[in-house]
Amino acid sequence: MIGGMFPFIGGRPSLNFVATLGRRHAVPVERLPDPEALRRWIGQAYGPAEPYEISAADLTEARTLREALYRVLTAAMRGQRPDPGDVAAVNAAARPPDLTPQLGEGDVRWRADEGVRAALSAVARDAILLAGGPLMKRVKKCENPDCSLLFLDDSQARRRRWCSMERCGNQAKVAGYRARRSG
Numbered sequence: 001m002i003g004g005m006f007p008f009i010g011g012r013p014s015l016n017f018v019a020t021l022g023r024r025h026a027v028p029v030e031r032l033p034d035p036e037a038l039r040r041w042i043g044q045a046y047g048p049a050e051p052y053e054i055s056a057a058d059l060t061e062a063r064t065l066r067e068a069l070y071r072v073l074t075a076a077m078r079g080q081r082p083d084p085g086d087v088a089a090v091n092a093a094a095r096p097p098d099l100t101p102q103l104g105e106g107d108v109r110w111r112a113d114e115g116v117r118a119a120l121s122a123v124a125r126d127a128i129l130l131a132g133g134p135l136m137k138r139v140k141k142c143e144n145p146d147c148s149l150l151f152l153d154d155s156q157a158r159r160r161r162w163c164s165m166e167r168c169g170n171q172a173k174v175a176g177y178r179a180r181r182s183g
């Protein structure tokens with residue numbers, strides 16, 4: 001796939017980070033295949049940052065955290081207690097200093113002494129506030145079975161069924177229309 005195509009439609013940084021593994025119920029699509037992809041995701045999620053290093057070990061750590069986040073969030077969606085090991089991993093990731101916003105020339109630049117760790121901390125903190133707070137009941141899974149993306153339903157009626165109309169909603173409508181025509 002083309003580099004840099006990350007879905008940013010979850011409505012929260014932690015949900016967008018979880019979405020870097022796509023099609024979880026089909027053949028998963030790894031959107032963080034190398035450290036540079038992780039750097040691109042962080043840049044797109046948080047904006048321009050001061051230069052920092054990303055090692056292969058950082059990438060492994062990021063993917064491990066991502067899967068712990070996914071399990072914690074889906075447990076919360078089902079009203080189940082999350083696995084204590086996953087909770088410990090997410091809490092540990094949230095402890096280092098977060099990315100610090102710095103005012104540039106009319107824009108925001110992020111800086112951190114440890115770029116990756118700070119970005120993962122920001123993502124973990126977001127997930128904790130989400131999973132432990134009142135917005136959790138608005139987190140949904142896209143109804144397209146091939147998609148499975150988690151998103152925050154911020155619509156007034158709270159009846160959103162798809163991650164986005166463009167990606168999955170229109171597909172479902174077309175499929176439903178075809179089924180009605182042929183049935």
Ligand SMILES: [Zn+2]
Pocket residue numbers: 142143144147148149162163164167168
């Ligand atoms: Zn979807």
